[in-house]
Amino acid sequence: MNSPEPRFARIAAMMADPTRSRMLALLLSGESRTAGELARAAGITPQVATSQLAQLAEAGLVSVRPQGRHKYFALADADVAHALEALALVAERDAVAARWQRPAFGALKHARRCYGHLAGELGVAQLRMPLARGYLHESADGFALTAAGEQWLASLDVLPNAAARGRLAYRCMDWSERQDHLAGTLAKALLDHYLQNDWLRADATSRALRATPKGEAHLLPMFREALINSGPS
Structure with missing residues:
Protein backbone atom coordinates (compact mmCIF):
# COMPACT_ATOMS: atom_id res chain seq x y z
CA MET A 1 0.00 0.00 0.00
CA ASN A 2 1.44 3.30 -1.07
CA SER A 3 1.61 6.05 1.52
CA PRO A 4 -0.03 9.34 0.56
CA GLU A 5 2.26 12.21 -0.37
CA PRO A 6 2.94 14.46 2.64
CA ARG A 7 0.84 17.60 2.39
CA PHE A 8 3.92 19.79 2.79
CA ALA A 9 5.45 18.36 -0.41
CA ARG A 10 3.44 20.69 -2.66
CA ILE A 11 4.29 23.70 -0.52
CA ALA A 12 7.95 22.75 -0.48
CA ALA A 13 7.92 22.46 -4.29
CA MET A 14 6.38 25.93 -4.52
CA MET A 15 9.12 27.40 -2.35
CA ALA A 16 11.88 25.50 -4.15
CA ASP A 17 11.55 27.40 -7.43
CA PRO A 18 14.32 30.07 -7.54
CA THR A 19 12.06 32.80 -8.90
CA ARG A 20 9.30 32.18 -6.39
CA SER A 21 11.80 31.88 -3.55
CA ARG A 22 13.29 35.30 -4.40
CA MET A 23 9.85 36.89 -4.31
CA LEU A 24 8.96 35.16 -1.04
CA ALA A 25 12.25 36.31 0.48
CA LEU A 26 11.47 39.92 -0.41
CA LEU A 27 7.95 39.63 1.01
CA LEU A 28 9.46 38.35 4.24
CA SER A 29 10.10 42.02 5.04
CA GLY A 30 6.42 42.27 5.93
CA GLU A 31 5.71 44.90 3.27
CA SER A 32 3.19 44.52 0.48
CA ARG A 33 4.59 44.72 -3.06
CA THR A 34 3.17 44.97 -6.55
CA ALA A 35 3.89 42.35 -9.19
CA GLY A 36 6.10 44.87 -10.97
CA GLU A 37 8.21 45.51 -7.86
CA LEU A 38 8.59 41.79 -7.23
CA ALA A 39 9.44 41.21 -10.90
CA ARG A 40 12.28 43.74 -10.78
CA ALA A 41 13.66 42.22 -7.57
CA ALA A 42 13.51 38.70 -9.03
CA GLY A 43 14.91 39.72 -12.43
CA ILE A 44 11.87 38.56 -14.42
CA THR A 45 9.13 40.18 -16.48
CA PRO A 46 5.90 41.40 -14.83
CA GLN A 47 3.97 38.80 -16.82
CA VAL A 48 6.06 35.95 -15.41
CA ALA A 49 5.81 37.42 -11.92
CA THR A 50 2.02 37.60 -12.18
CA SER A 51 1.87 33.93 -13.18
CA GLN A 52 4.19 32.86 -10.36
CA LEU A 53 2.32 34.95 -7.79
CA ALA A 54 -0.97 33.40 -8.85
CA GLN A 55 0.50 29.97 -8.04
CA LEU A 56 1.75 31.19 -4.67
CA ALA A 57 -1.67 32.63 -3.88
CA GLU A 58 -3.41 29.40 -4.85
CA ALA A 59 -1.06 27.51 -2.53
CA GLY A 60 -1.97 29.85 0.33
CA LEU A 61 1.51 31.34 0.65
CA VAL A 62 0.68 34.91 -0.37
CA SER A 63 -2.38 37.13 -0.11
CA VAL A 64 -3.58 39.60 -2.74
CA ARG A 65 -5.19 42.98 -2.10
CA PRO A 66 -6.51 44.99 -5.09
CA GLN A 67 -6.17 48.75 -4.71
CA GLY A 68 -6.91 51.04 -7.61
CA ARG A 69 -5.06 49.91 -10.70
CA HIS A 70 -2.66 47.70 -8.75
CA LYS A 71 -2.69 44.46 -6.83
CA TYR A 72 -0.55 44.27 -3.72
CA PHE A 73 0.98 40.97 -2.63
CA ALA A 74 2.07 40.00 0.87
CA LEU A 75 2.85 36.83 2.78
CA ALA A 76 -0.39 35.13 3.74
CA ASP A 77 0.30 35.22 7.48
CA ALA A 78 2.91 34.89 10.23
CA ASP A 79 2.92 31.08 9.88
CA VAL A 80 4.32 31.42 6.36
CA ALA A 81 6.92 33.91 7.56
CA HIS A 82 8.01 31.58 10.37
CA ALA A 83 8.25 28.67 7.93
CA LEU A 84 10.51 30.70 5.62
CA GLU A 85 12.71 31.79 8.52
CA ALA A 86 12.98 28.17 9.69
CA LEU A 87 14.03 27.06 6.21
CA ALA A 88 16.62 29.85 6.14
CA LEU A 89 18.06 28.61 9.43
CA VAL A 90 18.47 25.10 7.98
CA ALA A 91 19.78 26.31 4.62
CA GLU A 92 22.45 28.55 6.14
CA ARG A 93 23.85 26.03 8.64
CA ASP A 94 26.90 25.19 6.52
CA ALA A 95 29.84 27.61 6.69
Whole structure:
Protein backbone atom coordinates (compact mmCIF):
# COMPACT_ATOMS: atom_id res chain seq x y z
CA MET A 1 0.00 0.00 0.00
CA ASN A 2 1.44 3.30 -1.07
CA SER A 3 1.61 6.05 1.52
CA PRO A 4 -0.03 9.34 0.56
CA GLU A 5 2.26 12.21 -0.37
CA PRO A 6 2.94 14.46 2.64
CA ARG A 7 0.84 17.60 2.39
CA PHE A 8 3.92 19.79 2.79
CA ALA A 9 5.45 18.36 -0.41
CA ARG A 10 3.44 20.69 -2.66
CA ILE A 11 4.29 23.70 -0.52
CA ALA A 12 7.95 22.75 -0.48
CA ALA A 13 7.92 22.46 -4.29
CA MET A 14 6.38 25.93 -4.52
CA MET A 15 9.12 27.40 -2.35
CA ALA A 16 11.88 25.50 -4.15
CA ASP A 17 11.55 27.40 -7.43
CA PRO A 18 14.32 30.07 -7.54
CA THR A 19 12.06 32.80 -8.90
CA ARG A 20 9.30 32.18 -6.39
CA SER A 21 11.80 31.88 -3.55
CA ARG A 22 13.29 35.30 -4.40
CA MET A 23 9.85 36.89 -4.31
CA LEU A 24 8.96 35.16 -1.04
CA ALA A 25 12.25 36.31 0.48
CA LEU A 26 11.47 39.92 -0.41
CA LEU A 27 7.95 39.63 1.01
CA LEU A 28 9.46 38.35 4.24
CA SER A 29 10.10 42.02 5.04
CA GLY A 30 6.42 42.27 5.93
CA GLU A 31 5.71 44.90 3.27
CA SER A 32 3.19 44.52 0.48
CA ARG A 33 4.59 44.72 -3.06
CA THR A 34 3.17 44.97 -6.55
CA ALA A 35 3.89 42.35 -9.19
CA GLY A 36 6.10 44.87 -10.97
CA GLU A 37 8.21 45.51 -7.86
CA LEU A 38 8.59 41.79 -7.23
CA ALA A 39 9.44 41.21 -10.90
CA ARG A 40 12.28 43.74 -10.78
CA ALA A 41 13.66 42.22 -7.57
CA ALA A 42 13.51 38.70 -9.03
CA GLY A 43 14.91 39.72 -12.43
CA ILE A 44 11.87 38.56 -14.42
CA THR A 45 9.13 40.18 -16.48
CA PRO A 46 5.90 41.40 -14.83
CA GLN A 47 3.97 38.80 -16.82
CA VAL A 48 6.06 35.95 -15.41
CA ALA A 49 5.81 37.42 -11.92
CA THR A 50 2.02 37.60 -12.18
CA SER A 51 1.87 33.93 -13.18
CA GLN A 52 4.19 32.86 -10.36
CA LEU A 53 2.32 34.95 -7.79
CA ALA A 54 -0.97 33.40 -8.85
CA GLN A 55 0.50 29.97 -8.04
CA LEU A 56 1.75 31.19 -4.67
CA ALA A 57 -1.67 32.63 -3.88
CA GLU A 58 -3.41 29.40 -4.85
CA ALA A 59 -1.06 27.51 -2.53
CA GLY A 60 -1.97 29.85 0.33
CA LEU A 61 1.51 31.34 0.65
CA VAL A 62 0.68 34.91 -0.37
CA SER A 63 -2.38 37.13 -0.11
CA VAL A 64 -3.58 39.60 -2.74
CA ARG A 65 -5.19 42.98 -2.10
CA PRO A 66 -6.51 44.99 -5.09
CA GLN A 67 -6.17 48.75 -4.71
CA GLY A 68 -6.91 51.04 -7.61
CA ARG A 69 -5.06 49.91 -10.70
CA HIS A 70 -2.66 47.70 -8.75
CA LYS A 71 -2.69 44.46 -6.83
CA TYR A 72 -0.55 44.27 -3.72
CA PHE A 73 0.98 40.97 -2.63
CA ALA A 74 2.07 40.00 0.87
CA LEU A 75 2.85 36.83 2.78
CA ALA A 76 -0.39 35.13 3.74
CA ASP A 77 0.30 35.22 7.48
CA ALA A 78 2.91 34.89 10.23
CA ASP A 79 2.92 31.08 9.88
CA VAL A 80 4.32 31.42 6.36
CA ALA A 81 6.92 33.91 7.56
CA HIS A 82 8.01 31.58 10.37
CA ALA A 83 8.25 28.67 7.93
CA LEU A 84 10.51 30.70 5.62
CA GLU A 85 12.71 31.79 8.52
CA ALA A 86 12.98 28.17 9.69
CA LEU A 87 14.03 27.06 6.21
CA ALA A 88 16.62 29.85 6.14
CA LEU A 89 18.06 28.61 9.43
CA VAL A 90 18.47 25.10 7.98
CA ALA A 91 19.78 26.31 4.62
CA GLU A 92 22.45 28.55 6.14
CA ARG A 93 23.85 26.03 8.64
CA ASP A 94 26.90 25.19 6.52
CA ALA A 95 29.84 27.61 6.69
CA VAL A 96 27.67 30.26 8.35
CA ALA A 97 30.53 32.49 9.48
CA ALA A 98 32.20 32.53 6.07
CA ARG A 99 28.92 33.16 4.26
CA TRP A 100 28.08 36.23 6.30
CA GLN A 101 31.52 37.75 5.71
CA ARG A 102 30.69 38.19 2.03
CA PRO A 103 30.05 41.84 1.06
CA ALA A 104 26.67 41.03 -0.51
CA PHE A 105 25.42 39.66 2.81
CA GLY A 106 26.83 42.41 5.05
CA ALA A 107 23.86 44.78 4.90
CA LEU A 108 21.38 41.99 5.59
CA LYS A 109 23.45 40.73 8.51
CA HIS A 110 23.59 44.17 10.11
CA ALA A 111 19.90 45.04 9.89
CA ARG A 112 16.92 43.74 7.94
CA ARG A 113 13.18 43.31 8.15
CA CYS A 114 11.76 40.04 9.45
CA TYR A 115 8.00 40.14 8.75
CA GLY A 116 7.64 43.68 10.05
CA HIS A 117 10.18 43.65 12.86
CA LEU A 118 13.91 44.31 13.10
CA ALA A 119 16.35 41.43 12.59
CA GLY A 120 20.11 40.99 12.19
CA GLU A 121 22.70 42.47 14.54
CA LEU A 122 20.45 45.41 15.40
CA GLY A 123 17.50 43.10 15.95
CA VAL A 124 19.44 41.00 18.46
CA ALA A 125 20.60 44.18 20.21
CA GLN A 126 16.99 45.38 20.36
CA LEU A 127 16.15 42.37 22.52
CA ARG A 128 19.30 42.38 24.61
CA MET A 129 19.07 46.07 25.54
CA PRO A 130 15.58 46.12 27.13
CA LEU A 131 16.32 42.86 28.95
CA ALA A 132 19.56 44.25 30.37
CA ARG A 133 17.85 47.48 31.47
CA GLY A 134 14.84 45.75 32.99
CA TYR A 135 12.33 47.06 30.45
CA LEU A 136 11.03 43.56 29.74
CA HIS A 137 10.57 40.48 31.87
CA GLU A 138 9.75 36.90 30.95
CA SER A 139 6.05 36.01 30.97
CA ALA A 140 3.95 32.99 30.13
CA ASP A 141 3.41 34.37 26.63
CA GLY A 142 6.92 35.66 25.93
CA PHE A 143 7.74 39.05 27.48
CA ALA A 144 5.79 41.68 29.37
CA LEU A 145 6.65 45.35 29.83
CA THR A 146 7.81 46.54 33.24
CA ALA A 147 7.03 49.99 34.61
CA ALA A 148 10.49 51.09 33.48
CA GLY A 149 9.74 49.67 30.03
CA GLU A 150 6.54 51.66 29.77
CA GLN A 151 8.47 54.82 30.68
CA TRP A 152 11.10 54.00 28.04
CA LEU A 153 8.44 53.62 25.35
CA ALA A 154 6.79 56.85 26.45
CA SER A 155 10.13 58.64 26.07
CA LEU A 156 10.28 57.36 22.48
CA ASP A 157 6.61 58.24 21.90
CA VAL A 158 5.94 54.62 20.97
CA LEU A 159 2.52 53.24 21.86
CA PRO A 160 2.33 49.52 21.04
CA ASN A 161 -1.27 48.43 20.72
CA ALA A 162 -1.56 45.66 23.29
CA ALA A 163 -5.05 44.96 22.00
CA ALA A 164 -3.77 44.30 18.47
CA ARG A 165 -4.00 40.78 17.20
CA GLY A 166 -0.87 38.88 18.12
CA ARG A 167 1.51 38.60 21.04
CA LEU A 168 3.13 41.70 22.50
CA ALA A 169 6.74 40.48 22.62
CA TYR A 170 8.52 37.16 22.24
CA ARG A 171 11.77 35.60 21.04
CA CYS A 172 12.39 34.87 17.35
CA MET A 173 15.54 32.99 16.30
CA ASP A 174 17.69 35.13 13.99
CA TRP A 175 19.03 33.07 11.07
CA SER A 176 22.20 35.13 10.57
CA GLU A 177 23.11 35.72 14.22
CA ARG A 178 21.96 32.36 15.69
CA GLN A 179 20.57 34.32 18.63
CA ASP A 180 17.07 35.57 19.42
CA HIS A 181 15.75 38.92 18.30
CA LEU A 182 12.56 40.64 19.46
CA ALA A 183 9.29 39.83 17.69
CA GLY A 184 5.65 40.72 18.32
CA THR A 185 3.48 43.82 18.19
CA LEU A 186 5.99 45.76 20.29
CA ALA A 187 8.81 44.98 17.84
CA LYS A 188 6.64 46.08 14.92
CA ALA A 189 5.75 49.33 16.67
CA LEU A 190 9.43 50.02 17.35
CA LEU A 191 10.46 49.40 13.73
CA ASP A 192 7.63 51.62 12.49
CA HIS A 193 8.96 54.32 14.83
CA TYR A 194 12.52 53.99 13.49
CA LEU A 195 11.32 54.20 9.88
CA GLN A 196 8.89 57.08 10.44
CA ASN A 197 11.60 59.09 12.19
CA ASP A 198 14.10 58.31 9.42
CA TRP A 199 16.46 56.49 11.79
CA LEU A 200 16.44 53.50 9.44
CA ARG A 201 15.75 53.36 5.72
CA ALA A 202 14.65 50.34 3.73
CA ASP A 203 16.46 49.06 0.66
CA ALA A 204 14.24 49.03 -2.44
CA THR A 205 15.30 45.58 -3.68
CA SER A 206 16.04 43.61 -0.52
CA ARG A 207 15.09 43.33 3.15
CA ALA A 208 18.16 45.28 4.23
CA LEU A 209 17.82 48.35 6.47
CA ARG A 210 20.49 50.99 6.94
CA ALA A 211 20.95 53.58 9.63
CA THR A 212 20.71 57.21 8.53
CA PRO A 213 22.67 60.05 10.15
CA LYS A 214 19.64 60.53 12.42
CA GLY A 215 19.76 56.84 13.29
CA GLU A 216 23.46 57.02 14.07
CA ALA A 217 22.70 59.88 16.46
CA HIS A 218 19.59 58.44 18.14
CA LEU A 219 19.20 54.71 17.51
CA LEU A 220 22.71 53.23 17.49
CA PRO A 221 23.72 54.81 20.84
CA MET A 222 20.68 53.15 22.41
CA PHE A 223 21.98 49.75 21.26
CA ARG A 224 25.71 50.40 21.68
CA GLU A 225 26.24 48.37 24.87
CA ALA A 226 24.17 45.47 23.55
CA LEU A 227 26.12 45.47 20.28
CA ILE A 228 29.44 45.34 22.17
CA ASN A 229 28.28 42.58 24.52
CA SER A 230 26.95 40.38 21.75
CA GLY A 231 27.23 36.98 23.43
CA PRO A 232 24.18 34.70 23.84
CA SER A 233 21.27 36.33 25.71
